[in-house]
Amino acid sequence: MRVTAIACVKNEGPFVLEWIAFNRLIGVTDFLIYSNDCSDGTDALLDALGAYGVVHLPNPAQGRNYQMEALKAAARHPLVAGADWVWVADVDEFLNIHVPGHDIAALIAACGDPQAISVPFQFFANFGVMRFEDAPVIAQFPRSHNPDLWCADTAIEVKTLVRKDFPLHYYGAHRPFARKRAPAPTWTDGSGRAVPGKFLTAANPRRLRRFPAAGARRFATLNHYALRSLDSYLVKNDRGDVNRDGRAFDDSYWRERNDPAWEDLSIRRYLPALTEALDEMKTHVGALHDACVAAHRARAAELAQDPHYAALRKHLQGLPTFPPGELELARELGLAP
Template sequence: MRITAVTCVKNEGPFLIEWIAFNRVLGVTDFLFYSNDCTDATDRMLDALAARGVVQHLPNPAQGRNYQMEALKDAKKQDLVLNSDWVWIADVDEFLNIHVGDGTIPELIDACGDPHAISVTFQFFANADVDAYEDRPVIEQFTRSHNPDIWCNETAQEVKTLIRHDFPVKYYGAHRPFMKENLPKDRRPVWKDGGGRDVPWKFRTAANKRRIRKFPAKGARDLATLNHYALRSLDSYLVKNDRGDVNRENRDFDDSYWRERNDDAFEDRSIQRYLPRLKAEMARLLDDPEIADLHAEAVAAHRATLERLMADPDYVALRKRLKSVPKISPAEIALLELIGEEVPV
């Protein structure tokens, strides 16, 4: 089974090896990376990995702001995608945590009955007072999240989607494919959630514009969860803020973004069953001296960026503010204030 992961990156060098190794453990056979404006060795590391046949690396074709959507439009016509059995579109801070068998994508597909698509629900992992960046697996360091069924006072949560080669794709979205219109009943795809259930009809037809990339999370994670490490350490979050968002130029991550994702009320270590296999695969990739040197260069660049930011009074103030804000989302605080309840500090 050929499974191709498609992703966009900008200055993700310190985290590339873990993500590639993890997805190889899951059963991903091919990788299509798009990069833009990298200054931390990300692009050179991908070129070196491409020379060894580990990934395919292309410059992002975007001419405007929307890097991810332009890349996905290009990916749809790439041979690597066209010749795959399944396509997995995800970001480098997203890890597919499969709860069946040995935790591989083929086992998840089988558990869901080999549908045309599987949309897996996010679980946002919090910073949980981890300040310092460390060069070791993200899935080992961060173990706390919000209540998996409720995020930021919402029960509907975002998804990412595994897509079979014969799904009637009109175009790829970052979170889900969009179907061709007016399909006859016998050509409508079978589309499951991470619990093996049919996704809601309005989601699959994109009929509810507010929920074209999410649906209620309760019961949707019985077979798989998408662990999203959007914050990582406080140090890395500041570097991410300086870099901007791969999807859009000049986007700042204010404290609302942090607060929405830093609810650490729930502990979940289930993904750590992958650690022995992950570390072995990382070691195989880093056994190549050039790859190891480029990884070390990316780590050094990450730390140098933080050092530069800590000489900026605005970033010093942001760091202090993020350490002091409540670990409860702005939406939930507003709700508590509305009903007259005390807001936790």
């Protein structure tokens, strides 16, 4: 089974090897990765990963919606057109598969081999980690929000595995969109249940990329490490959004994702195999990885001397850990005092 992952990156060099190694463990065979104006060595590292199924291309975007333009181009690429399944994800997102086997094939079987599987996000908090460490992200950040609540909503964003016979109109970042008048595809959540009808048909503009999370992640969760360390978050803030122009990683973004109420260590099941895979990869591209790490640390040190970023660091450290509206919703649902 050929599974192609599509991603867009900018200055993600320190995190690329872990993401590639992890996805190979769960059954991704090919990677189509578009980069935007990297200055930390990410592009050179990606160019050296051909033996691991990676094809690296410059982002073809002519406008400001970098990811959507890349996805439009990706749909015509042989790695995508010839794949059995396509997985669109970012380098801070890890598909944590709970069913025995813990890989994509096991998830597909558990869900009944549908044409699409949408798995809800679970946002993992910074949890007081200040300094960047060159170690697996999935081992460093063990706490998240209540998986069924996020801010003031019970609906949570998803990412989607798409089978080759899905009646595709176009790929979205979170879900595919089906051709009009095509037969409705078979489409499940991360528990093998049919997705809500309005989500399937994209009938509700407010729920195009999310649906209620309760009960939707029995077979898999999408662990999203959007914050990582405070050092890395400030570098991310300085870099800007790789997927679209004009999006700020401000204190609202931080507060919405820095809720450590829930401990979830389940993804650590992959650590022994991941560590072994990373050690093997570094025998071939370790110098390029180390160069990315050095560039990341150097930029973090520069930002620490910048008065604006020093003030932002202090401000973020002082913010409450309950996201806006979540405590009120939890009380309403009887989940908090």
